[in-house]
Amino acid sequence: MALLFTESFDGILTGAKKWTTWRSSNTIGPEHGRDGTNGLFTGSATGIKDIATRSITPATNRVIVGCWVYATNTQRDPDDGFIRLVSTGGQSINVLWSESSLAQLEVFGSGVSRTVIGPQGIGQRQTWVFVELMWEPGVAYEVRANGVTIASGASSGSGTPSVYAIRQGGDLGGSGAAFRVDNIYVLDTSGSVNNDFLGPVTVTPLQPDGAGNRTELTPSEAAANWELVSDGDDDTYVEGDEGEGDLYTFEDTGITEPILGVVQYWRAFDSLGGAITGRAIARSGGNDYDGNTVVLPASLAPAHAQPWDVDPDTSDLWDPTDLDAAEFGVEFA
Numbered sequence: 001m002a003l004l005f006t007e008s009f010d011g012i013l014t015g016a017k018k019w020t021t022w023r024s025s026n027t028i029g030p031e032h033g034r035d036g037t038n039g040l041f042t043g044s045a046t047g048i049k050d051i052a053t054r055s056i057t058p059a060t061n062r063v064i065v066g067c068w069v070y071a072t073n074t075q076r077d078p079d080d081g082f083i084r085l086v087s088t089g090g091q092s093i094n095v096l097w098s099e100s101s102l103a104q105l106e107v108f109g110s111g112v113s114r115t116v117i118g119p120q121g122i123g124q125r126q127t128w129v130f131v132e133l134m135w136e137p138g139v140a141y142e143v144r145a146n147g148v149t150i151a152s153g154a155s156s157g158s159g160t161p162s163v164y165a166i167r168q169g170g171d172l173g174g175s176g177a178a179f180r181v182d183n184i185y186v187l188d189t190s191g192s193v194n195n196d197f198l199g200p201v202t203v204t205p206l207q208p209d210g211a212g213n214r215t216e217l218t219p220s221e222a223a224a225n226w227e228l229v230s231d232g233d234d235d236t237y238v239e240g241d242e243g244e245g246d247l248y249t250f251e252d253t254g255i256t257e258p259i260l261g262v263v264q265y266w267r268a269f270d271s272l273g274g275a276i277t278g279r280a281i282a283r284s285g286g287n288d289y290d291g292n293t294v295v296l297p298a299s300l301a302p303a304h305a306q307p308w309d310v311d312p313d314t315s316d317l318w319d320p321t322d323l324d325a326a327e328f329g330v331e332f333a
Contacts, residue, residue, distance in 0.1 A: 002194035008203035009033030039178025058188035066132035077176035079169030089159030111156025118150035130200040212247030212327035245331030259318035280306035285313035
């Protein structure tokens, strides 16, 4: 495993469907991303708030996060953090806009004194910048902006990074920065691909657009299975028993460049509470492949993330044509 999580703020999977927590009734949508016009956070609650968090289970103690960020105002709270990692040992590291400069960034955390980093302009408000953070608790950290290292050194702490968070430090939309975030990736450093800084990336959301090679699950109403699982409505769904599953075709990527990886999101729960298991499945090159088996929760929970770093049929980076022809789905095991 290398890729752990991606987010394009596309509005396809909103709220808790993709994140572990998303504060209050706020909804993640396209207006929060690179094509949006709004600041990411609004509201009147006071105090430090982890607005959005995602639990991660990396295979290594070294984790790398990258995202596009854009501050829509000139305010800043010392506890803001558009990138925040928290370890199983309870320590953290954060990257945010600088308090002393309107055009620089800061880093601070366990064993890392609050430091203004990077040249003037790299943290300019109202300008998109791609920021990446590598952290291995107790060993090292590194911050890059637009592919250039702007800070690095040793860090204290222990354990494994287990939470990625976006934090707003003061009154939401008040004393802290109002900012937008998009095209997030989180990876560990295992394996031979996607195990290092990726640099500025684009995350392209794709939805099911047709039935695939398997249609075994029962729809909740009179509609095609693939339509019910991609309409963003939890009141419509498909269900089944052990051994049953669906595969779906997906929208074409519309690109020609090699694809760094695919992350498939799926949500399911065991309505009988019997700890049934499930797994993502993929079909490529006419062959079927199983993803990681997980125990399903007893009620709806955040989506499972299944990375397909390479085409399982070729063990190479995904070719856009092969990805366009591939199918993805879920099987109860």
